[in-house]
Amino acid sequence: MKKIDATVLKETRYITAVTLLLSVLLQAVFLILKKWDFTVLWGNLWGAFGAVCNFLLMGITVQNAVLKEEKEARKLIQLSQSARMFFLILIAGAGYLIPFFHTIAVVIPLLFPRIAVSIRPLLHKD
Numbered sequence: 001m002k003k004i005d006a007t008v009l010k011e012t013r014y015i016t017a018v019t020l021l022l023s024v025l026l027q028a029v030f031l032i033l034k035k036w037d038f039t040v041l042w043g044n045l046w047g048a049f050g051a052v053c054n055f056l057l058m059g060i061t062v063q064n065a066v067l068k069e070e071k072e073a074r075k076l077i078q079l080s081q082s083a084r085m086f087f088l089i090l091i092a093g094a095g096y097l098i099p100f101f102h103t104i105a106v107v108i109p110l111l112f113p114r115i116a117v118s119i120r121p122l123l124h125k126d
Contacts, residue, residue, distance in 0.1 A: 008059035015055045018116035019048045019109060026108055043095055043105030048112065050091035054084050055113045 023044050030036040061080035065073035088110060095106025 002064070004060060005063045008056070008063055012052065012056045012059060014120070015113045015116050016052050018119070019052055019112040022112045022115065023048050023109060026105065030105070037102075039100060039102040040105045043101035043103065044109055046095060046101050047091065047106040047109030050088060050106075051110050051113050054088055054110075057084055057087075 026044055027036065027040065030040045058080065061077060065076050068076060092107055092110065095101040096103045
């Protein structure tokens with residue numbers, strides 16, 4: 001197995017940090033609404049785990065794709081995208097089917113990496 005590129009690790013750490021911060025906010029919202037219980041916590045952790053893993057896998061795929069010919073790289077990216085979407089569906093499905101998880105608390109963190117990527121330019125002007 002090839003070593004994971006430093007940039008992929010750096011960006012994954014950033015996504016993890018923002019996901020954890022937004023997860024704390026999600027927990028606070030459930031507390032304020034008086035809807036919090038342990039299923040919210042476990043669901044949030046499960047969804048955040050899925051979101052960060054998805055981002056890391058995407059980064060590894062891009063790292064590997066840049067070393068390939070264009071046609072091969074395109075196939076790899078498409079296969080990865082399909083596999084990662086299936087993975088996210090499994091995460092969300094487990095969040096729905098397993099009563100140990102709060103469904104909303106599983107699904108919302110799946111959006112956190114997109115939020116993190118969107119706010120990144122606001123945080124770093126360089």
